[in-house]
Amino acid sequence: MTRRGWAGTILVAWAASLGWLARREFFRSTGTRVTEAALSVPPGAVYYRLDVGGQQVGFASSTIDTAGSSILVEDVLVLDVPALGVLHRTTAKSRATLSRALRLQDLDATVDGDIGRYSAHGTVAGDTVFSVWLVAGSDSQFTRVPLSRPIVLPTLLPLRLAFGGELKPGKTYSVGVFDPLLLAQRDVKVTIAAESTLVVADSADYDSTAMAWVAVHSDTVRAFRVEQQTGGVRSSAWIDAAGHIVRATSPVAFTMERSAFEIAYENFRHRDTARVARASAVPQVGDVVPATAIAAGVRLPASPSRSALNELRLRLSGGDVLGLDLGTGRQRLAGDTLVVRQETAAQLAARYTLPARDTSLQAYLEPAPLIQSDHPRIRAHARAIVGREGDPARAGELLLRWVADHVDKTVAVRLPSAVQVLARRRGDCNEHTVLYVALARAAGLPARPVAGLLLVDGRFYYHAWAEIYLGDWVAVDPTFGQLPADAAHVRLVRGGLASHVELARPIGRLKLEVL
Template structure:
């Protein structure tokens, strides 16, 4: 059996951390008074620059640079640059982002361009806003995707300038709803922001009396501290990341030996994992964040009762079993699972040519992906066509490519995400499920498991937007053996 390096199993752990780090999680809340846009103050200088140092476990691992320029028409150009040096199992992975956005005087988005680059991945995107719809084009070098996102109202881009949150009528515990567009994930939703009043913070030896806000989306809470001008002085995100406003010379002094990332988002197991050989069932006791909702926990091979989750290993259907009917969504093509791509179709047909049954097709496709993808951490937005071309990736790339090939072969397939066990702890992970014989059956092409072992605990179904909901679990999920 081919050896799998630990980081290849836990791509979602890394992805979750750096996306949270950039504040790039989907924002979904549907209540509370909508933000009343304040008049933007005139910029004091023709161009203004500011820096935020990015810290992880007290070590500076990157920075974000914001530059604002105002035109004679009172429109604003935002130029943003970010750099991270991520330590993943003691290998350093630089992540770079450059972007430009044209904003109205009230910081509403008009158009943007962005370049994102990490080892083995790059993405360029451009877009513009028409009313409440953002039209965009993504180019990964392998695939060009054209799409649009419809919002409830014209979108903001979240920057370190948030004077629009400081309203004269603001009072402690008041809540506002801010429509944001994320130009990296290319998604848009409303975020609920709650004002927590004045809060004294000691930052790098100085005492500040700041305005504290807590932004909530998908049960994820990000705390921000603003000065009286609405500039972000400090921001804390899940998994231990902190942004601090500081001068350029300090923000750009990056630690070359930053703390290891994967271990920070692992979930230690309370108790001893029993020998799984021959076992058909196992029970765990889960401790989840307050008010979190994960319907997939009580679904398919998983049964939840209170804080006890029981996982039952699926029986594979016999060789004559047919695929499930009525699963059109799990057969469809999406922006990142390109079922209709000629390259995907051709590869799927060539691989399953000698597979007589649906189950044999699943085995063939799963085995081919396991053996033919170089198992490397790829920090980017996974899509099947890019992965087919690069033949590199870890669990999210494996899951996206398997979904595209299997759907092209007529097998209803979905991507799922949750945690799986390795070396004494649970790590965030992505895998697949196929529908056959009227049942959903787990498939892990990263580990070559059909069905996936009993330590795979599913929290969500779906692509990147759904997977990011498990960001709410970072630092809060607890798992214990319940036997």
Template sequence: MRDKKIVMVIAAGLCFGVAFIGLLTIRIGHKPSVNLSDTSSISVTDADFSAREQWMAIKQFGRTIGYAHTIFNKNSMGYEVDQSLFFRFTIMEMVRDLTMRSTGQLNADFSLASFGTKISSGLFEFEATGKMTENRLDMITRTAGVEKTTTLEIDERVFFSAGLADALMAKGLQPSNALTGRLFDPSAMTHIPFTATVLGDEIVDIAEVPTPATKIAIDVKGLRQFAWISGTGEVIKEQGLLGMTLEKTTRNRALSGHNIKASEDLTQIASIAVDPITQPVNSLSRLVVKIDGVELDEQSVTNERQSLQGDIITIDLEMLSAIRSIPVAENSFAPEMKVWLESTPFIQSNHPLLQEVVRQTTDADDTPLGKVEKLMQWIKDNIEKKPVLSLPDAISTLKNRQGDCNEHAMLMAAMARAANIPARVETGIVYMKGRFYYHAWNMVYVGDWLAVDTALDQIPADVTHVRLSSGNEDGHLDLLRMIGNVKLKIIDYD
């Protein structure tokens, strides 16, 4: 597996992207532009509301790779929505199926009251449920048989992706106007701002039939998706990232197995072509690249070994010999460092199974760097390098004993934290065989921050690891907007 080396498409980000399926069943209304956080004007009578069931084919470059099914009904508390998604993806020449089901109870103003989400692919499964209580969302996540309770403080109303369309419809959306609000993303366990804008009228082909429609844009953290709404107010087409679209279809066609083909290889589609590096990358101490096509955020891009000036990124390799000699006292970390020791829903460093592995793998008198080396060796010996589609988390990876760079990075972060070593997940791109591929690795604090890559077995990680986002578990949302847009030129290396 080392010959191929692990590349990745951020599966959580993909789940986030496709969660917008059914997002825009919008009718063009006659009310002024408003903020959805102000729900005072949302009012839908029984006469205005009609239950619906909708099927859409998920396509990539014209090839059907899955389907979406949405049911929306009114109940005594407000509204209930039930949405199921199925995809067949190709990653590193391997075909993987992914299913996602989301249910939501919405209030009378279409804001989120409670939700449930389940994502499955092969051995990996992730579930989450949540309920709004005053100004907080109490959530339970379940993965690999482990439950974790999390509370998200929310000072305003948020909307569920599968019910946002009806909130927009109730508010009304006029041409050239925009609606703003906040959307709950279960794949990141956070809420994020969005803007919906009417762009104008177009003719689109649906089942080879030219159909007049109004085009709508949804912008979320720099990621733009589109929907086309017919004159009757029905969504007939949606367009997302990596060539994926959705088109209205029938139940029989959506469920017809022979119509569903595997997607094109997502790792290749998302990769970035560059002029080849003529030296072995593990011999390089410095890399300078120029990034075009996306706006770079200095806080997201810069770290202890990477700097940004304008659109130029410079990466300098750490001196391992100098780091090896740095002693670090237990519990001597600054307060701002301790966030990188915390257990989270996806980096479950306090789980007894994981802590036992760490205890058996490391010794009390090991240096921090020595512990990192031992933990990486354990992962190399015990976790099969295999591309998967999942919401990566440490315990699922530990139990299933397989995963790509996402799973390796989450597991390494959790094991390092369990060993009292601050650790974070880095996401960006890495050079392999003449192209840059989207990838994940770690930074660990061993007296100084050090980049390590368990999937590629590198201490330190080579300088072609270009960080584009880091730290937070919703960092994939920042990276997602860059896929397909980044243009990179190698300026210098030595």
């Protein structure tokens, strides 16, 4: 979608920043202390207001209940993202059972979006294997993740720091983060950066004039700033001495602040949703969509369905691009200048026939989480669309036309599943991309998802598209029906949603000047 904002990726980036699961790395020296301290973890609940640009867009809570030999942790996040005049609600819930040593025993997590539900159920066997069922609608995938060390619930990482005596400014740790919904793991660097005193609202009363709940009593809290870095993506959170988050920020101006229940939940429930939705129809500063836009120096034709832009030259400044996939394939990076060139007709002439048999491309022919290329319905549709076509470029074009013509373009905030997109036939650039990649792989055509920025009306917006292998990798945009995709597509990362957290790093800091 040309103006589809950062909404879908916020959940991925936020989950990666706060973590859904953390695998212990460098806490072994304090393991005994943590185990003993965990016996005194108190039950209770805390509530949070979620804001973007000063506007409340969500509510979150974290509840701990204790039993004789286990700890039950429930986390809830409700997010209403205003985009193009419509509120898109996503609800994420997790329920985990931990041992008294804070070791994960089992986990249930769900994400409900506009057109579907995605859930994961995982169990740990002997601290060596994490078995996960990933369910999207009526379809499911099963995988086993080998563990080298015990895994713990990430929302209890602050508790580990607090009860392990690790909240000491200047100390640094390394933690492995695993997201069961994306089946992806990455390293997180954790630094205790500072200590301060924060003010938190702990009770509220209803103000009939303001027609909202307001704080009537506040408390001061001794807190420690914990900075997290995942790849190049940075986030921070203030944690109190009891191991509860007080305030946190994500890389995309998304804030989470502890407050009284009425301020966090009741104000969110009773806000003027019609006004919020109307305001997003023409994006303003602070909204989710424009917060992801990067100003450009010139205006280009508005329609991204064109194929006229065959070269784009940009000057980059103001952001950390280390680790981004900028200078490969059709993109060339020299100093601060990036050149994107649309593939030529000669590059569309494939040097093999379908199905691809090159073993080095096997990873791009196999199913992946949410890209169910081996599903019977996906395989059947791929056969029906491609038929006996053996030319990879022509097969890619047939698949492109089918996806572009049969999937309605709607803004969505959810994890895209190829099987569900095939059934529902609607979604944004993420849905178009995962379905196209799944169909291509099912047809024997190597394909992979990519993501980055799309230049429209002088601004760059988050966008996802695909690449297919024709002897070289060629950009394909199944949302707007382009093969090859024009040079307005600036690739930043390759891979599925798990890699999209990298996109949070340059947003809000990187400046691109069209030369």
